[in-house]
Amino acid sequence: MNEANADDVVDRLGRWASGRGPLYLLLAARLRALIDDGVLPPGLPLPPDRTLAGRLAVGRGTVVAAYDLLQQQGRVVRRQGSGTRVAALDLPATRSTDGVEANPLLLHILHPPDGVRLLTCAAPDEPPPELAQAYAEAIEHLPGMRDLGYQPAGNPALLAAVAAYYCDRGLPTTTREIIVTTGAQQALTLLAGLLVSPGDTVLTESPTYPGAIEVFRHAAAVVRPMTVDPPGLAAAPRERPTLVYTVPTARNPTGSVMDAGTRRRLAAFAAEHDVPLIEDEVCAELCFDGRTPAPVAAYARGEQVITISSLSKAVWGGLRIGWIRASAPLISRLARLRAVHDLGGEVVGQLAAAALLARLEDIRRARVRTLRARHDHLCAELRAHLPSWSFEPAQGGQTIWVRLPRGEAGSFAQVALRHGVAVPPGRSFDPLGGHEDHLRLHFLLPRAELSQAVRALAAAWRAYDGTERPASRHTLIV
Structure with a gap:
């Protein structure tokens, strides 16, 4: 097993050591669950004892004991000279065996609470008092509504509020240039589904938001790092990118803010090479100096810059409201794609989001x-x-x-x-x-x-x- 695959196994283990009992039993239990769920499919080579021990910062004996227990339970096969592999099992017809990748940060969301203090998922865990008031106002609108509620591009009230938000920031925007999404993560997924084909190259900053990396990998893209300084942008065309992704403001994970000159260079790069550029503004309203910088799209000469954002960081992660700002033709294509997935978002939450945007400051x-x-x-x-x-x-x-x-x-x-x-x-x-x-x-x-x-x-x-x-x-x- 190569180093990358060893890292994949460690990532999937999640918070394996946070329970009670000997470490080898905790490790064996988590590996057994991954095997039984099909995340580690039959025939997959598991990391050698010493390699896994090094990754997990435990003694080699802990891994040996866990593997031996799994062998006794029929979950793995261990042979001298050929290592340890997941055993062939009789699988239920509904069990997945495709070895689906899981972002280690998302695994912490999926993991049940266990008393571990999580410094993994960076999202507010308490909604502001304005959220309940916004929902109350949204519900008051329901009796007068005459609408099926299927709105793939988004509720008109929220579309107007988002368009006004960008106009106030110096970026003229109409409702035809906005689509509402179920958070910024769905925004990324829709854009990758529409713009990226298997084998395409996507350039990102490094370090960057790992959820974006996973979306592009899921689209079978080749994700490569780039720098946004002049030498980095000069070298980027050699990669022949299909898409560029950047987090210019309050960047995850560094908390840095891109200066205006770099924003201009990025916009010029996208226009010159006709490459779609996604700017992720999810944290744009959280600058410590109290100012919200102009979006990269405000410096764009063409329609290549696509802006995504949401209310998950400024308000609450449970409010699954995000959006994409792009050219009207691209928004129209995205709306058709969105309709295939879920016919549109939940309406009451969108009405609440429109009320929250009015109080955003x-x-x-x-x-x-x-x-x-x-x-x-x-x-x-x-x-x-x-x-x-x-x-x-x-x-x-x-x-x-x-x-x-x-x-x-x-x-x-x-x-x-x-x-x-x-x-x-x-x-x-x-x-x-x-x-x-x-x-x-x-x-x-x-x-x-x-x-x-x-x-x-x-x-x-x-x-x-x-x-x-x-x-x-x-x-x-x-």
Whole structure:
């Protein structure tokens, strides 16, 4: 099994070590579940004992005992010289065996709550009071509605509100240039389905939002990193990209904000090479200086720049309302594609979103004030308890990008998990699996909980750094 496949197995294990009992039993139980669910299909080679032990930051004996138990239960076959493979099993007709990829961050959403403090999923866990009021106003509109409710492009009230939002930001927009989606994730999925064919090259920044990487991979694209400085843009045409994806404002995971000159260069690049460019503005309203920069589309000379956004970060992740702003012909094609998938979004939520956009400035101001305070607190705690870790303070958003002084973040994440904190390693944010010495931390928790999380991370780091030599990803823990 190659290194990438070993990483895939580790990603699918999720929070395997967060239960009670010996580690080998916890590991065996999680592997057995993955095998029984068809995520690890029959015949798949599993990582060698030493390799998996190194990835999980456990002793080799833990992996050997887990594999031996799985062999006794008929889930794996172990042979001297040929390693360990998933055994052939009698499968229910409905069981999937296609080895579906799962983003490790999404696995934490799918995993049931287990007392682990999650620094993985960067989304607000408490809706603002304005949300309930917006829904109450939306429900008041229902008695007078005379509509089937199937609106693939979106509810007219929300389309008008989103168009007005962009006009207020200096980007003239009509309702024909907007389509409402079930969050920004569906926006990405629709665009990839329409614009990307198997084998196409998609360029992204690195690090970048891992959900986008997974969408493009699901479309069978080749995802490659690019830089948005002048040398990087000059080299990009050699990749012959079909699509470019960027997060210019409050970038996930670094929290950086792209300057106006770089936005102009990106827009000019898209126009010159006639390449669609997706700018993800999900966190655009969360800049700590209180200003929301102009979208890249505001600098565009043509129709190549496509803007996506949602209310999941500024308001609440449970409000699954997002949108795409693009040329009217592209929006029309997207609406037809959307109709095939689900006939359109839920109407009451869209009416509530229209009401929320009218109050967005007040919501944004309160949210940024909270985020900035929690960001500063997290940075102070890291400097106090983990002074060897390095990071740049964020300019906005919800996350910071931390570099470890040694070791490999994936292995450290396993140790952190056993100390009650789940953190995402850097390779999840890199299309080529790089940034192995980085991890992302969010600052969405109250300050007391952030302090507890940092102290747990500090304890995990002492355990990890005390037993691990300064290492590459191939260092083994035995």
